[in-house]
Amino acid sequence: MENKKEQSQTAFDRQASRYDTTCYSRHPRALYPRLLRQIEKLQPTDVLDLGCGTGALLAEIARLCPTARLSGLDLSAAMLAVAEKQLQDKAELIQGDSEALPYADCAFDLIVCCDSFHHYPNPEAAARQLHRCLKPGGRLLIGDTTMPPLLRQLMNFTFRFSSEGDVRLYSQKEMRALLSDYFQDVQWRRISPSSYILQGTVRK
Known part of the structure; x- marks a missing residue:
């Protein structure tokens, strides 16, 4: 599975310079308005964008929550270089x-993850880390790709042979099972045939 991380890093390094202006960003950008509405309601003070890419979502969060302390993490150095230019300080x-x-x-009261979770080779380890880094009562907000059952199974099979670093698309049941030990009040809502929004409150 380390190979999947290398594939993701290579793919996003290659896409970084044109990511925001091409079809690469179409799906995550379609999720932004839904995510931002939830973030505006929460008004968090310490936010991590996990898989922050070019920083486009963080720039919108900075506009909505001007006093929040913002952090972004990404596997791709090239994506982060674009984000640094966009976000400044x-x-x-x-x-x-x-x-x-x-x-x-307990560093954050909100962790947001947009169109990134399906790239994680070890989602259980990622869930443990999300839990560890959230404050008591902190919130997890995920927006990601899914598909109807048969198509999802087909996509997951083809991911084995992909060089883009995609690992797995999840159903509502699978996401709830992954997160149930670490998060309560998990809400999963399909917002299009190919996408969903998930929210959960950390268990402490």
């Missing part, structure tokens, strides 16, 4: 891995 950006987050325990 609005967020602390770190290159890192979802399975070993370089943050203290």
Whole structure:
């Protein structure tokens, strides 16, 4: 599975310079309005964008929550270079891995993950890290790709042979099972045939 991380890193390094202006960003950008509405309601003070890419979502969060401390983590150095130019000093950006987050325990009251979770080779390890880094009562907000059952199974099979770093698309049942030990009040809502929004409150 380390190969999947390398594939993701290589793919996003290659896409970084044109990511925001091409079809690569179409799906995550379609999720932004839904995510931002939830973030505006929460008005968090310490936010991590996990898989922050070019920083486009963080820039919108900075506009909605001007006093929040913002952090972004991504596997791709090239994506982070674009994010640094876009965000200037609005967020602390770190290159890192979802399975070993370089943050203290209880560092954030919100972690948002947009169109990134399906790239994680070890989602259980990522869930443990998300739990560790959230404050008591902290919130997890995920927007990601899914498909109807048969198509999802087909996509998951083809991912084995993909060089883009995609690992797995999840159903509502699978996401609830992954997160249930670490999060309560998990809400999963399909917002299109190919996408969903998930929210949960950390268990402490």
